[in-house]
Amino acid sequence: MPTVSMTVNGKSVSAEVEPRTLLVQYLREHLGLTGTHVGCDTSQCGACVVHVNGESAKSCTILAMQVEGADVATIEGLADGDTLHPMQEAFRENHGLQCGFCTPGVVMSALDLVRTNADPSEREVREWLEGNLCRCTGYHNIVKSILAGAKAMQG
Amino acid sequence: MYNFNYQKATSRDDAISARSSADDGSYLAGGMTLIPTLKQRLAKPSDVIDLAAIDDLAGITDDGGAITIGAMTTHAAVANSDVVASKIPALAALAGHIGDPQVRNRGTIGGSIANNDPAADYPAGCVGLNATIITNKREISADDFFTDLFETVLEDGELITAVSFPVADKAAYAKFPNPASRYAIVGVMVAQTGGETRAAVTGASQSGVYRAADIEAALGDGLDAAAAKAVKVSADGLNSDIHASAEYRAHLISIMASRAATAAG
Numbered sequence A: 001m002p003t004v005s006m007t008v009n010g011k012s013v014s015a016e017v018e019p020r021t022l023l024v025q026y027l028r029e030h031l032g033l034t035g036t037h038v039g040c041d042t043s044q045c046g047a048c049v050v051h052v053n054g055e056s057a058k059s060c061t062i063l064a065m066q067v068e069g070a071d072v073a074t075i076e077g078l079a080d081g082d083t084l085h086p087m088q089e090a091f092r093e094n095h096g097l098q099c100g101f102c103t104p105g106v107v108m109s110a111l112d113l114v115r116t117n118a119d120p121s122e123r124e125v126r127e128w129l130e131g132n133l134c135r136c137t138g139y140h141n142i143v144k145s146i147l148a149g150a151k152a153m154q155g
Numbered sequence B: 001m002y003n004f005n006y007q008k009a010t011s012r013d014d015a016i017s018a019r020s021s022a023d024d025g026s027y028l029a030g031g032m033t034l035i036p037t038l039k040q041r042l043a044k045p046s047d048v049i050d051l052a053a054i055d056d057l058a059g060i061t062d063d064g065g066a067i068t069i070g071a072m073t074t075h076a077a078v079a080n081s082d083v084v085a086s087k088i089p090a091l092a093a094l095a096g097h098i099g100d101p102q103v104r105n106r107g108t109i110g111g112s113i114a115n116n117d118p119a120a121d122y123p124a125g126c127v128g129l130n131a132t133i134i135t136n137k138r139e140i141s142a143d144d145f146f147t148d149l150f151e152t153v154l155e156d157g158e159l160i161t162a163v164s165f166p167v168a169d170k171a172a173y174a175k176f177p178n179p180a181s182r183y184a185i186v187g188v189m190v191a192q193t194g195g196e197t198r199a200a201v202t203g204a205s206q207s208g209v210y211r212a213a214d215i216e217a218a219l220g221d222g223l224d225a226a227a228a229k230a231v232k233v234s235a236d237g238l239n240s241d242i243h244a245s246a247e248y249r250a251h252l253i254s255i256m257a258s259r260a261a262t263a264a265g
């Protein structure tokens, strides 16, 4: 089996994998990082969104081998010890989740929006969330959380 | 997913030779179509040859009268490109409305046109803007490139390297997206380049992208939106599925064409 090496949340990791191993499988099953979820089989729900070299991507639709040498960030890498990342804190403050299944993907997706658009409008947030499905919230509080998180990140 | 050998090609030649020596090889670009297909076991390649490490396949160049987009350029890169936005804004807008941000971060123009999904956006962009598809072997006019549903004139192992788009005088793309996938239920690229008016339709026909002669005649030299809207498009040969009937798609073709004509100004 080939070996794949990458950085995940700042740590170098390396493992033998079958070429068909998806990045999400590698994260969850090899590294035990189960914060990244799988909500569909059709690349549509966004529960699996992580960052690859800083950009949001669906880890269910990338082979682990494709990210050889890349810098991967998952939801587990956001908090600083017990202190939540401002975007996570905004979700808690604004009731941005109910069951929480979609939340890790939504938060990672939101951080990619804020990376290029520090002060997004409500409309821009809603359009950006095209790739994230939530079965619980009706999106309203997710949008509110992201707007609040973006403000908090501006400091 | 069935297992396969994975190879990361380091150059165009490396990719082409890996593909020709494989029993049943498949190029991998952004994986936004190929990986879902593999997951559903709808394809069983012996070898997957990743094009991502080939530096000279990605990037956008301004050739004056045309812009050339490397096959591995992502939809996000096209959507956010200043060159595309200033020379052919319709193309930047088209790329910016493909799927969702994560699909746009990975999906590529080469993968999209090689796949020729009948509801994909780029085929309409290529035909409407009279693009040329450049491969390792030849240059192919978009009019000849797309042949049928998921079919192109690409030969086995032929590698798309770039797509060249002449700068249009006026152009706009209007899409009525499927609300779940964002693929086009009907999408129309209306463009005028060097005195020629084109209207390329995706999402509607049972045989994929096509030029709508009746709409083009109605648009004329002045891109007459009202005349395009008045065209009664026949439902014969149009796709009918759970998302829309053939009659509904027929109606949408004239509506989307007129919206595109208005936007193109």
Ligand SMILES: Cc1cc2nc3c(=O)[nH]c(=O)nc-3n(C[C@H](O)[C@H](O)[C@H](O)COP(=O)(O)OP(=O)(O)OC[C@H]3O[C@@H](n4cnc5c(N)ncnc54)[C@H](O)[C@@H]3O)c2cc1C
Binding pocket: A042, A043, A044, B026, B027, B028, B029, B030, B031, B032, B033, B034, B035, B036, B051, B071, B072, B097, B098, B099, B100, B103, B106, B107, B108, B109, B110, B111, B112, B114, B115, B117, B119, B120, B121, B122, B158, B159, B160, B161, B181, B182, B183, B184
């Ligand atoms: C949720 C979702 C929503 C989407 N919505 C839309 C939408 O609204 N509109 C739209 O147009 N598309 C949409 N797509 C498809 C998306 O645009 C894909 O990126 C695209 O169809 C395939 O590009 P890719 O780079 O991912 O190719 P891949 O999946 O890697 O490859 C696709 C095929 O092309 C071949 N190939 C790739 N590159 C080359 C090359 N250079 N030369 C020869 N053959 C090549 C591969 O071998 C494979 O057969 C969507 C996809 C998803 C998952």
Ligand code: FES
Binding pocket: A037, A038, A039, A040, A041, A042, A043, A044, A045, A046, A047, A048, A049, A058, A059, A060, A061
């Ligand atoms: S698990 Fe649904 S998009 Fe990845």
Ligand code: FES
Binding pocket: A096, A097, A098, A099, A100, A101, A102, A103, A133, A134, A135, A136, A137
């Ligand atoms: S909170 Fe339950 S799916 Fe979004």
